[in-house]
Amino acid sequence: MRRALPTLLASAALAVAQQNPPAESQNAPQQPAQNAPQQPAQNAPQQPAQNFPQPAMPFPARPAPGGAQGSGGDQSQSAAPAGGSNFLGKDVPFFDPGSNIASWDGKNWNISNNALFQARFEKFLNAPAATTESDSEYQALLGEIMDKLAPGKITPRSTDEAFQDLAKASRYQQDSHLCDSIASQVYSAWLSRKSNDRLNAASKGLEDERKRLEWNARLTAEATKLEGGGSSKSKEGGPNPQQQQQQLSRDMQMQPIVTRLAEVNALIRANQLKREVAELQVKIDFQSLIVQHFLQRRFQHAVIGTRFYRSIFADGDSQLRIGEDAKNLFAKTSGLPPNMGTIDSLANEIMGDVREAIQAFKFLLEKNELESATKRLAETFMLGEYLPEVRTLAREDKRKALAFVQKSNQLISAIQVKDYSLAEKLVTQLGETAKDFDASKPMAAIETAKQISAMHIAKARNAAVSGDKQTLEAELKAATEIWPRNPSLNEVSKMIFSQADVQSRAMVDFDQLVSQKNYRQVYEDRMRFIAATAMYPEKQEQLRKVLEDMQVIETALIQAQEIEKRGDYAGAWESAEKAFRNFPDDNKLNQVRANLTTKAADFVHAIRQAEELEQKNQPGSSLSWYLKAQNVYPPSDFARQGVERLTKQILPDAT
């Protein structure tokens, strides 16, 4: 938890920056920088000419920086809008160091993996090292100030010198006028102290006047007692008129004295109260500034502020009087009492920690362990972005980390957009550049996604083959959602689309051939139509009927050809004729039948004559022809059936 608080504070600062990005360059440095020179310039010459109530300062009308220090912690709480303070959200921030997840105000985010942090970190990694002469002078100046204010070395003179150095430090660009704000606050505190001295002087004068008035009152009372000692009472036993007159005169003398005495007492109490309130206000303003610097990770400025604070308010009262939320930030997360000492020690500890982390980063970089090095640098940067050890880091070293960070971010993006091909390539590259890169997690994610996608594609293929359109769509959708840029998906889609094209063309051909009764062509292309009608049950049924009929035709043709080979032309013709009567539109059958007709002309003629006469209701002649046909080709079914049929007609009761 020692590291948790600084990290949390740093993340808090980031979040504050997120809500109000240029915080460090707007509110903190500018306001004091503008007000500081003006306030002393305006007020300082005027105040001595004013009456003592004037230094009461405008504290009720001007809220303290940060918005939580209006008039002490309790007041700030009561002044907060309904629902709680809005200084640091409604809840105390919580940081889980195990997962780097910070929870704050109902929101969770990874402190090292968010857009703002990444942007700032990349900017830092690309920035040159702050090793210019100006940077060195600035850092030396800050070190000198801290040294002058260090416990054990601090003297009124060194304090004055440190105060003068603040003005010098604020001239540097990298200071962002933060030293100005500290100087302004120190100056305000000193003015407050001077005002208190004047109040004390005024109070002393009032005290003298009070003593004088009390003396006068006592003398007046005693004089009255002496005057009234001789004449005691009137004849009637009550006070005589003379006494009454004297009492009235005494009362009239005492009245202004008592009135003035009351006024003086009230003024003394008022001055006392004003002095206490003014000092408290200055303390609150100062503490707010220090806490603000701490949260902005300007730890050097926070240390300088605490040391000035202690030198100014040497009464031993270092308790933080900022809002409860801010106090809880220190108290509940560090377990330390919320006072100036806590801030000072935390800031010093963080600066030491940052120094160690930078050394660790350099060592890891030497060992080519870029992942750890980058993580340490990111953590260190988040904490000590403005500390000299971080600012002076060599750009070459940072660029190495930058390359790793860029690829890592690219990997995260690739996984987020489910581009697993790119992600796999990046994992390989990262593994080559960073010895300590742990590829297990990304590879597990990549492989799992690939495998699930492949399973869905396999199911989609099966569904396409079986004609299950719904499953096909569902599986393709699932595969696309898991791995949108899966190359196999593209191939399958192309295959299905081309298949769909072939299929639709085949379906058009099928319908056309069926309408033309060209079942022979359907039979010839049956494989194409079987595949094409796979997803259309009604077409499938139609095709099945066509193929069954064609099977009958083909069987008849084969049979006719076999019979013909034996020289039995009548039998061959009869076989073809049987099929022809059921399927008169088949060209091949028709052709074979025609050929056989010429070869079995007598038989065919007899059968046709018989049928024709039968239709003309001439059973005698018809039967003669059937008998003739039967005589020519005894096994003829046509002749036999015709004879039986006509015999039955002639002899209905024949047995």
Add this chain to the structure above:
Amino acid sequence: MRPCDTVIRGVARRSKKSRLPLGIIIAIALILAAFLGSRFFLTATSQPFRTATPLDVQTYLENANSLRGNVYKLEGEVLNSLGWSASKGRLIAVGVDNGRQVVPVLVTTDFSHINIQRGQRFIFLLEVDDKGILRTKDMTKS
């Protein structure tokens, strides 16, 4: 020269070469005529239904309806029995013209006493009924 003159001169030469008696020739001619006449007479008187017209099978095959009501004579060989009805008789296939043509003949119940078997030859006196069926009016073995 005309052709008839040549014939006359030829006959004259033959008559000179073979002078057979004219009486012998006439006798032979008479004998021959008597023989042939007797043969014709015997044949004509022994053939049944000689007055009936033979059935023109070809016409029957083409349009039996045109022959309805007529009575014809037909001689043929029984090829097959097509059916038998107790009320109407037996329908048989008769081969004519050496089996080149086959016609159905309905042997009515009037001739139930005749055993009709395949290969037998019969002479039928047939009537073409209203449906063109050849019904036997008479029949006899040939």
